Amino acid sequence: MRRLWMLVVLLGWGFGALCAQQRYVVVDQDGGGPGGSDQQSILLLLQAQGVKVLGVTMVSGDVSAEEGVRHTMRMLEMVGRTDVPVVMGSGVPLIRTPEETALQERLYGSVSYTGAYGKKRLEDGALVEGEPKTKVIAGEDAAHFLIAAVRRYPHQVTVFSGGPMTNIALAIRLDPGFAAMARELVFMGGSLNPKTDDPEFAFNPRHEFNFWFDPEAAHIVLTAPWKKITGTTIDASIQAVLPAQVQAEVKGATTPVAVYMNKYEATSPYLWDELAALAWIEPRMVRAEKRVYMDVDINHGHSYGDTLTWSEAVKPALPLQMVDVNMEVDAAQFQAEYLKLMTTPAVVGERGK
Numbered sequence: 001m002r003r004l005w006m007l008v009v010l011l012g013w014g015f016g017a018l019c020a021q022q023r024y025v026v027v028d029q030d031g032g033g034p035g036g037s038d039q040q041s042i043l044l045l046l047q048a049q050g051v052k053v054l055g056v057t058m059v060s061g062d063v064s065a066e067e068g069v070r071h072t073m074r075m076l077e078m079v080g081r082t083d084v085p086v087v088m089g090s091g092v093p094l095i096r097t098p099e100e101t102a103l104q105e106r107l108y109g110s111v112s113y114t115g116a117y118g119k120k121r122l123e124d125g126a127l128v129e130g131e132p133k134t135k136v137i138a139g140e141d142a143a144h145f146l147i148a149a150v151r152r153y154p155h156q157v158t159v160f161s162g163g164p165m166t167n168i169a170l171a172i173r174l175d176p177g178f179a180a181m182a183r184e185l186v187f188m189g190g191s192l193n194p195k196t197d198d199p200e201f202a203f204n205p206r207h208e209f210n211f212w213f214d215p216e217a218a219h220i221v222l223t224a225p226w227k228k229i230t231g232t233t234i235d236a237s238i239q240a241v242l243p244a245q246v247q248a249e250v251k252g253a254t255t256p257v258a259v260y261m262n263k264y265e266a267t268s269p270y271l272w273d274e275l276a277a278l279a280w281i282e283p284r285m286v287r288a289e290k291r292v293y294m295d296v297d298i299n300h301g302h303s304y305g306d307t308l309t310w311s312e313a314v315k316p317a318l319p320l321q322m323v324d325v326n327m328e329v330d331a332a333q334f335q336a337e338y339l340k341l342m343t344t345p346a347v348v349g350e351r352g353k
Contacts, residue, residue, distance in 0.1 A: 027041070027162065055087055155227075158183050160280065162277075185228070194238055213305075230280065237276075293320040
């Protein structure tokens with residue numbers, strides 16, 4: 001009897017430890033594809049041990065939300081993960097319009113990248129990877145899906161933002177308790193003072209696309225009462241590169257994820273959202289952080305959408321939140337973790353199971 005009791009206790013501890021290791025995340029993305037930073041970050045989170053992706057909500061940014069849904073659903077089909085729901089989100093920023101953006105470029109100079117605003121709409125049947133056969137969840141929208149996920153698992157869900165923050169801002173406006181009920185916010189966005197000769201950032205170090213595309217949404221999200229906020233800015237993103245050797249090892253793998261990535265390689269030299277995802281999956285790869293109060297310039301002038309930061313000593317009397325900013329990463333660990341997850345066999349599932 002005593003041995004049986006001890007076995008029950010040990011099994012209970014083991015089950016408790018397993019539950020403690022389980023991490024829930026909702027991925028809010030702008031879904032450019034095929035391949036590329038948006039899709040790769042989703043794949044990394046899907047592949048991570050102990051991580052449960054509750055769903056992917058789509059927002060306009062790199063591409064329209066509609067196009068992002070199609071790319072993402074097709075990617076999930078190709079890697080055998082149609083169990084993960086994909087939910088349509090906002091097709092436009094809260095306030096920024098193409099017309100105002102064009103006017104600002106005439107007044108203050110051109111912007112190097114305007115995402116969905118600079119691209120022709122991709123017609124149905126035009127995806128190079130083929131159209132998805134699965135369907136988006138009918139009658140659901142991203143903001144309400146985010147709220148439902150957080151309410152279902154109070155204080156356990158990480159909200160991962162890889163694109164503009166429109167959907168998350170709408171969730172906050174619909175449910176003022178949303179941010180406080182989440183475990184944390186993890187985002188790729190903003191820029192402080194990146195050490196680079198890349199002209200996109202060297203001449204405007206506070207400019208970053210995700211914040212720029214919907215500044216008002218980023219302002220709402222960054223000033224909400226999250227328990228914890230972690231950001232990966234341009235400062236760290238430009239350190240996230242893959243050497244030829246790592247790329248070759250991915251090419252040599254035959255798992256569904258590697259096959260997808262080999263067929264639709266990324267074109268950007270930096271792994272923007274991948275780093276934000278991997279730094280959350282394995283935070284020990286972060287070698288340096290900076291804690292700052294962060295907001296976004298929402299005055300509609302030349303710095304509209306720029307990142308604003310303050311220290312404790314000089315911050316204004318506003319409801320600002322402290323952000324832990326990833327500033328430096330261990331390149332070798334980053335590359336090793338990326339390689340491991342991109343070459344591990346995917347878990348195959350069907351929606352509803």
